[in-house]
Amino acid sequence: MKMRAAVLLEAGRSKPYANSTPVAVTEVDLDPPGPGEVLVEMKAAGVCHSDLSVVNGTRKRPVPIVLGHEAAGIIAEVGPGVSSVKPGDHIVFIFAASCGHCEPCLSGRPGICEPGTLANAEGRLLNGDKRLSLDGKPISHQSGVSCFAEYAVASEHSVIKIDKSLPLDEAALFSCAVITGVGAVLNTAQVKPGATVGVVGLGGVGLNALLAAKMIGAKRIIAIDLLDSKLALARQLGATDTFNANDPDCVAAMREATGGGTEYTFEAAGTVEAMNIAYNVTRRGGTTVSSGLSHPDHNAAINHLTMVAEERTLKGSYMGSCVPVRDIPRYIQLYQQGLLPVDRLLSERIKLADINAAFDKLDRGETIRQVIVF
Numbered sequence: 001m002k003m004r005a006a007v008l009l010e011a012g013r014s015k016p017y018a019n020s021t022p023v024a025v026t027e028v029d030l031d032p033p034g035p036g037e038v039l040v041e042m043k044a045a046g047v048c049h050s051d052l053s054v055v056n057g058t059r060k061r062p063v064p065i066v067l068g069h070e071a072a073g074i075i076a077e078v079g080p081g082v083s084s085v086k087p088g089d090h091i092v093f094i095f096a097a098s099c100g101h102c103e104p105c106l107s108g109r110p111g112i113c114e115p116g117t118l119a120n121a122e123g124r125l126l127n128g129d130k131r132l133s134l135d136g137k138p139i140s141h142q143s144g145v146s147c148f149a150e151y152a153v154a155s156e157h158s159v160i161k162i163d164k165s166l167p168l169d170e171a172a173l174f175s176c177a178v179i180t181g182v183g184a185v186l187n188t189a190q191v192k193p194g195a196t197v198g199v200v201g202l203g204g205v206g207l208n209a210l211l212a213a214k215m216i217g218a219k220r221i222i223a224i225d226l227l228d229s230k231l232a233l234a235r236q237l238g239a240t241d242t243f244n245a246n247d248p249d250c251v252a253a254m255r256e257a258t259g260g261g262t263e264y265t266f267e268a269a270g271t272v273e274a275m276n277i278a279y280n281v282t283r284r285g286g287t288t289v290s291s292g293l294s295h296p297d298h299n300a301a302i303n304h305l306t307m308v309a310e311e312r313t314l315k316g317s318y319m320g321s322c323v324p325v326r327d328i329p330r331y332i333q334l335y336q337q338g339l340l341p342v343d344r345l346l347s348e349r350i351k352l353a354d355i356n357a358a359f360d361k362l363d364r365g366e367t368i369r370q371v372i373v374f
């Protein structure tokens, strides 16, 4: 079938993207779903920093590629052998499809599935195929999803059925920002009530971590960003203390304010600078969790002695260490009970045609989650 999609033609073009237009909104071809695949009619897609990182070249992906990995939609058609969903079901996408058979999958860690990770790096669906093309030439899929398009064909392991009571523009946030930020707190770190928590980087991911820390009863929530506007929003959402990372004394000030540092600190900016702040503000015996996706050539240097002598823990967190089929319904329920007000992070609804300007806004930190509505 023919459909409109946002195709990244080339990574690393100059800013502003509204002028250099790295992404073309154009008609492309989409093959029907094969065995184990589904056709989804897109309803809403969030713009995440991981998409921006493909546009600016931080995250290398084969171009041309249809961007987008955070979305909700309705199943339009299913391929042979699909049993988990049927036409008419509402779904959210997950950006790490899992095979169910590799060592991480068998260990209950589907987010780091080995074939799923390889397929994402190569811009393919889980089974190795590409269903997108333009003038007969294949186009890559982003994270097995490619939701900046009117339709998507994806593995059935890339979608999770959700309750129809949830509006699909809100549902889209659960697909990446919520599971990543909330999951980092509840799954990766397993923060305890009464803990002192720090969050470095207050975008869609970091603010979800903040909401989760508030929900489980953190005593102090320290929020850190480069932008005062983000600090102000963090205070509205429950941060007890805020610090601007541009201040060279911010780490010392945070350690002083918390009587020795935070017990759990979440890095959600995707830079080595933010990672250093997160590690250095974590107290003795504490845990630093990093969700940010830095450039693959950038290495963070951790002080070896403090890690050992202070019994410090450093953890990576991909997809919030979630088991999506278990966690997405749980987090939706917490939202519907009013405990996790993630709708506060839906900044604006935009059109697919606005995508280049949307990347400029995200890059400048002027927004949290912009959601493309179809």
Ligand SMILES: NC(=O)c1ccc[n+]([C@@H]2O[C@H](COP(=O)([O-])OP(=O)(O)OC[C@H]3O[C@@H](n4cnc5c(N)ncnc54)[C@H](O)[C@@H]3O)[C@@H](O)[C@H]2O)c1
Residues within 6 Å of the ligand: 047, 048, 049, 050, 051, 053, 176, 177, 180, 200, 201, 202, 203, 204, 205, 206, 224, 225, 226, 227, 230, 245, 268, 269, 270, 271, 273, 274, 277, 290, 291, 292, 293, 294, 317, 318, 319, 320, 362, 365, 367, 368
């Ligand atoms: N681990 C995962 O599964 C996963 C999933 C989604 C996103 N990500 C990554 O998480 C990161 C955040 O994504 P997002 O969509 O929330 O991004 P975002 O652009 O909405 O927010 C990032 C925030 O970090 C702030 N920041 C940048 N440098 C900083 C510094 N040195 N100190 C303090 N704050 C700083 C920015 O001002 C911004 O407010 C990105 O790297 C993204 O690729 C990871």
Ligand SMILES: [Zn+2]
Residues within 6 Å of the ligand: 048, 049, 050, 051, 069, 070, 176, 177
């Ligand atoms: Zn994302």
Ligand SMILES: [Zn+2]
Residues within 6 Å of the ligand: 098, 099, 100, 101, 102, 103, 104, 105, 106, 112, 113, 114, 115, 116
């Ligand atoms: Zn697997």
